[in-house]
Amino acid sequence: MRILLIEDDRLIGDGIKAGLTKMGFSVDWFADGKTGRQAIASAPYDAIVLDLSLPGMDGMDILRDWRKSGHDEPVLILTARDALEQRVAGLQQGADDYLCKPFALAEVAARLQALIRRRHGRLMPKLTYGHVTLEPATMTVTSHGEAVLLKPKELAILELFLHNVGRVLPRPLIEEKLYNWDEEVSSNALEVHIHHLRRKLGNDFIRTVHGVGYTLGEIK
Incomplete structure (x- = not known):
């Protein structure tokens, strides 16, 4: 955020x-x-x-x-x-x-x-989608009930997606939310963060919409 x-x-x-x-x-x-x-x-x-x-x-x-x-x-x-x-x-x-x-x-x-x-119209502090839960107050994440360690940028991306369930988020918007004006951003930084999130939360948790951006995958 x-x-x-x-x-x-x-x-x-x-x-x-x-x-x-x-x-x-x-x-x-x-x-x-x-x-x-x-x-x-x-x-x-x-x-x-x-x-x-x-x-x-x-x-x-x-x-x-x-x-x-x-x-x-x-x-x-x-x-x-x-x-x-x-x-x-x-x-x-x-x-x-x-x-x-x-x-x-x-x-x-x-x-x-x-x-x-x-x-965002949410009353409860806990953010949940499928098997993944984020506690914003403590910035702790669980997947299938097990704790998952995420880095700050990974946490920020996850929180952004959980606040926008059902939306396709364009790459420029994600980067604008993720980085302040003082930070230098490499061209593939976002892809690296998405790769790490998929590895930790499941390959299908974040889906690529080619030519548009990214969205959360379907709950199975």
């Missing part, structure tokens, strides 16, 4: 990006309000972490501008403004959740996962 992070505090921003990346998220981080506001149109983000006190443009103004422009990506406000009226104002302007500093990274990740689930 690809996350847009707008946070001007270098220590906090670096910690969030590093921590979420280890959990399998792809994170684009911007420290300036105006640049962050424009970034939403540059990639298919699954959720956004937005600070309010930003240089260039206040986070509340950014949120208001996004919603007026029709952007409906889930937004988690992360800020030191903890007064009740400020929390209410953020929610009224279109925020989906609100978390005050200081915070625990695990809670940030859990709230993002909840927002993404709701966006």
